[in-house]
Amino acid sequence: MTPIIVICGVYSLIKKVAFWSGSLITVLLIILAITSALFYKESIGVVFNKNPNTVLNQITERQELRVGMLRSLTTLYVDYRNPNQVGGFEYTLLKKFADSLNLKLKITFANNLTELITKSKEGKIDFIAAEIKGYEDQLDSFMQSQPFHYSNQQLVYRIGSVKPYSLNEITGNLTVPTNSLQSYILKQSQNDYPELNWNESERLNQEELLKMVADEEIDYTIANNRTIAIMQRVYPSLTVAFEVSSNNPKTWYLPKSYDTSLLNKINSFIQKSLNDGSIKKLEYHYFNYMNKFDYVDTRAFIRAIETTLPKYQSFFEDNAQINELDWKLIAAMAYQESHWNPKAVSSTGVRGIMMLTKSTAESLNVINRLDAEQSIRGGTLYLKQIINRMPKSIPKEERVWFALAAYNMGIGHLWDARKLAVTQGKNPDSWQDIRQILPLLSEEEYYADLKYGFARGYQAVHFVDSIQQYYMSLVGYILEKEYRQKYIDEKSS
Structure with a gap:
């Protein structure tokens, strides 16, 4: 029964009662009848305006967003910012979407697309974050989000x-x-x-x-x-x-059996993320370092992982754990500094596997810079101290890049770069912007007015870029080694 019919019925009742008696009781009955009708209309309106059966409402009530992904290095690897946790471009974007809905993100990993499509049909996942265009006979069963x-x-x-x-x-x-x-x-x-x-x-x-x-x-x-x-x-x-x-x-794929409530929310999120630059920033963060590849250097690094790293790996692991850092990041940093040579010495006087200056070593209680264990302990602690000095306005996931640049050229020059970024209309809290500013520290028209003067900022950029390259190689190598060992174990059992 609609609210209009109810109100008309009540009005008819009021007319009859009013005709029968003009007493105070009649007036009270009229007021009561009108109030009841209005309350009924409001209740019906709430039901009409809010459909509790939409897919989005069901997910919200569940408080968990379930997404299916393929298990691969491009979407799954150990992230230096969150040791032993999944990371990657698409995972991070999914996490941001789930956070925007105040939902917990649950990823279901599969080895192939058939498995993902089956899970989708069984209702075990809310949508697929993988390309299924090759399943031409299945495409008509799915809706696509807008591209991101x-x-x-x-x-x-x-x-x-x-x-x-x-x-x-x-x-x-x-x-x-x-x-x-x-x-x-x-x-x-x-x-x-x-x-x-x-x-x-x-x-x-x-x-x-x-x-x-x-x-x-x-x-x-x-x-x-x-x-x-x-x-x-x-x-x-x-x-x-x-x-x-x-x-x-x-794109992301949702079953056509759904209503469009979730799809609309996804598209709105993607469009907003494209407009405000969030996706572009994630692409830069995760993919920029991939633009350069040196076959000879990478081959030498893989060889060093196999032959040299085992001598020092426990030092990296122990000190990284103490300072809540990823040991693979510290190892990549040490390789960039010295190629894991504990006796390394530069023309500027820095020494050891972490290339510490004499004054820095003394401040960290490193007695012998050429001792690998002492140098790794000091270098890891020093990086952590710099990270802790980074302004809270810098996104947590980017502070390490700022800290690595400061490790290389001195923290004073980093403060100069941040000030220069402001004058150049750049964001001093964005590594992407600071990376463009740092080379200017070697140009007189810019460094002449800076507190700490000239600096080889382009070297700091190269330093950070190289560490990113080595870090990803090391992460990938370890994952591949674990994968192959697991395969051998399963085959022999």
Whole structure:
């Protein structure tokens, strides 16, 4: 019964009562009837205006956002900011979305897309954060969010083998995952390359196929440029032949059986994050260091991980734990400083595996700078002290970059760079902006008016960039080693 019908019925009742008697009781009955009708209308209105059965309301009541992702290095790795926790560009974006709804984020990792689609159909996840375009027969069952990121698909081969320049020059074994975006792209390319042949693997993902290329078990595969960049830091023999497809949009997938309440919320969040620069900042934070790759240097670093690092790893681990830092970050920093040479000496007088100045060493109670254990203890403590001095206005996840730059050139010059950033219309709390400002400290027109004067700010930028490169290689190497050992153990059991 609608509120209008109820009110009309009450009005009819009032007319009859009024006709029957003009007494005070009649007036009271009229007032009571009108009040009841208005209350009923308000109650009905609340029900009409708030549908408790929307997907978004169900998730809110559950207080947990469930997202399905593929288990891969591009979305899953140990993050230096949160030791032993997942991290990465897309995970961080998902976390920000969940936080915007005051929900706990629960990630369900899967080894393949089939598993994710099955979990979605079973209602075990709210949406899929992975590309399912290769499942053409399933796409009609899903709604897509608006794009929030773009990537390229590239053909990969091994350094030393013959480089193809287009798909019609593929003569060896080209393998891609079944029902993947790579498979979809190849099918779309068959009209232009009718003789193109390839294999599809139901078991292996793009990272595992990249390993097979590095191990010379297959000749080629196609993978996301971000995935390739990460894998190259573990397997430097991988190299790109050419770009197969560019500007592929990254979206999230929701079942069409849902109403659009969650989709609308996602799209609103993505648009806001694009407009305010949040996504661009995350892309810079997670992907900028991937733009440079040095095959010779990376190969030397991997060799050092295997032969030199084991001598000092316990020192890195113990001191990083004491100072609540990731030991892999400290190890990457030490490699940039000395290539893990405890006897290293520079022309400026800094010494040891962490390259401490004499005055800094004395302030940290480091008696012998050439003693690896003392140097690592002092260098780790010194970095922690600098991090603690960083202004709280700097985002927590970026303070370490500021601190590393200060470690390299002195904290006074960092304060100068922050002041100069303000005069240049930049954000002094953004590493992305400070990174652009630091090289100006070596130009007289800028440093002449600064408190601490001239500084080789470009060296500090290189210092931080290199540590990012080494850190990702070390993280990837350790994860790969653990993965391979687990595979060997499962195979032998």
